[in-house]
Amino acid sequence: MSVLRRLLFAMLLILFSGLASAADTTTLPAPQSAAPTAAKLVFANRTIFVFRSALAGYPPEDRAGGAHKRLEAALARNGAQQPGVHPISEGTQVMLDGVLLFLVTPADINPLAGDTTDSVANESAATLGKALLERREQASPRYLLIAAALCAAATLAYGLILHGLRLMHRWVGKRSTQAISRRLGQVKLKNVRVLDAEHYVAFMRQLVNLLIWGLRLMATYLWLAFVLGKIPYSRSWGERLQDYLIDVVTGVAQGVIEALPGLVLVGVIAAIARLVMLTAGSVFQRVESGELQIAWLDRDTATPTRRIFNVVVWLFALAMAYPYLPGAHTAAFQGVSVLVGLMVSIGASSIVGQGASGLILMYARSLRKGEYVRIGESEGTVVELGMFETRLRTGLGEEITMPNAWVLSNTTKNYSRAHAGTGYVLDTTVTIGYDTPWRQVHAMLELAATRTEDIAATPKPYVMQIGLSDFYVEYRLVAYATVETPRRRAEVLNQLHQHIVDVFNEFGVQITSPHFTQEPAAPHVIPKEQWHPAPAVAPTDLARDEQP
Template structure:
């Protein structure tokens, strides 16, 4: 059912992807054309601001930008206001052919051109009267706000506001503590866990912590709101900070507005990212189902080992996720910013410098999988460590030794060394266990081989077929070295079988009075170490019928 639902949803996702891409391009083109049109239609202007109050806006020229012109006019007005010898009724305008000049006594304030009047859709003389009125009022306000009485009154109001703020915060915290204690006594004991049958969805402690967190958040919001109102009131009392008070709300709402606008602009790209996520997730689910079927041999491919399925799926998944990130990168908000690029370069350098051994071990892990060197549960020997494979990871392989010790071996070390696998052929062809004994030359070799075959027959846990066999490895200085080879299909019992095999060797050779010369002895007797012909078939050796 899940597969059918996914197959039905996939065409819808592809359609939404195409629609969102179309609207994203259209939105980008529309914004670009609107920005170009706006830049061509609206001249650049700058405000003339005194004590946070905008008097009017002025335009500039290529040689004298609007910002510089507004700052120059502001400096002249403030200098005039600071000069108490100039009365506000001394402001006047002087008309000429192309400009109207505003003076304060003999002090130049500003020039008004026809372009300025055209910007305001007024004639030049009327605009000059309006500007004179605004400047005269600004000068009067400038002097009034800096008078001693007004500043003293502002300080008293600021002190009273500070006291009220501290008192309000103190009362709010006290009321909050009392409310918490009241709820702790009356409500906490009555809160019950939210359960579905016997399963607790939300515990009572979590509900109580959520209530406490909500009360704390309410107190914090109220304190922040009170502090904001306090700042707005106090800063507006003094002329030097009135402009900051006027912009205080914008300082808070401005970033939020920009974030909201950026989010709205990013909606088409976010929609594309969501569609890409679900599309590649659908593809990965299909791949996982396919490789799960391969690993469980419900689906077979010629020459493909089922043990390769998990590793192959991981490789394809990594490649597909990397491709998805490449496709999605241009649509990530902020991906084109210098900060984003800088972080990407930094992470790339750190990864490249610190991942040499990491990458080599990961590659070695995959190569070991495809080489079929071993699998989980196999008894192996890697270097000088013998144990059972308990876990294979991308970077290391875990072995449990015969002493029940856990050893982690880097995959690169395994790839560069030799691996002896005792389990790979044990269940089909049998694993050969072997032991060597040195017997003197006076003992018939036929007797020795018969005793060794008896040892193999008496040792429990060995396979009867294939039958055991003996090899004469060496004619040494003091003894002949015989190697007994036996078969087992259980390599995990190697240690126990070797112990039992050696026990039987000692028992059988003691039973028939044959001395084991391994490794050697320091001196020899005077009698020659030869076997008379009549003793060639000493028990338990049997004389062949043809002899």
């Protein structure tokens, strides 16, 4: 066992020694070095150059520190302080009075922006020249006095401008309030003032406040840019404010100039569309008035056709002018357009259905304004046939409004087209038992019609037996009324019903409809000799009366 233990111990020792040697010989990958941090060379509150790369093992911080020390040493010599550049194979040197300050290498510039070592070095030299000039101005009492006087004058002008804006604010607010109140007081409808001046006055005050504050901010911006530009140490800040203002004004002007051709095209398209609409409108107006006759267009369909034509023309003009509108190609404008289209397509489905139904009713000519119709359970005069709804007036103080889709899905009876000319067809129904001769019922209903005013003699009223029910006969009196107004139509029907009741009472015929619970003792039949009781006239008597 001891020999076995010694052998196992030797093998473990050999194994651990191999692992240790392998760990010693294994090399780990070196970590990637981080990009060096950029460092700025700042002098007299101006950034002369930004070092972005290491050079000869020196990081950007050391390069910026060394450049600053060389610049201070060059200034200590009290030379002419003339910046310059000198290109070499490694880059471009920036120098002061022939002394090297720093080197612009290709690693310090951005070639994608079109920069070169020469252009960046020249820009740095120009910035250094401005900084040196401002440094000399800071040491000049004469320049500082002049700058202080200019700043004081600018501050005084700034104060006067603010005071003037305050006075203008009061004057404009007072005059605008008086003008709006006076003008809105003249807007009347039937001697009643329809507009409240206080809402418009409050809006005008807010608008004037916004304008005055905008002018104040603009004056403050200009004053601050001027003052900072006159102080040598802060001149770079003033130049930034001035450059920003110039960039904003230039951008706005450039945007306006670039949008002008598109706006001109939009105006031309709108003018052409307006001209086409006016030309077509004159034709439609003549058709509506009856001066012009067109086979496919009449007075009833001229109005909806004109509206459809105008909508089509404006939609076509909008589609043509859309690409030329300012901002039409931006993502925000396109997103809003898609959102509006989605909202209209989802929310206007019922409106589109109602409008389509209205167009079908107009072009089918099933209804016209002023006609007397019956739609479903509603009966009256058509007051308006619109795009989305139809309105009826019953003559009983009611005005019924019905959606066009509902009108189109129901049966419409038009009583104004039964006879040429004015007026309408009038009918009423009574149910009389079989024990009353039908000839007598016909005669009594016709007599009631002749007694009613506003019922025309031509065409002559007539009676139809429209049903033979289990207990009674259904009689319908059809006549023609000559009135037009809805109220008079209701009165004519009322008078007709009154005369029917009176006539039946005069001849002893009851209008109540009988209902039987058992068979009668004798059949309800009428002998032939009783077929023509008064006021009915037998055919032989009628022929005898007609003989001369």
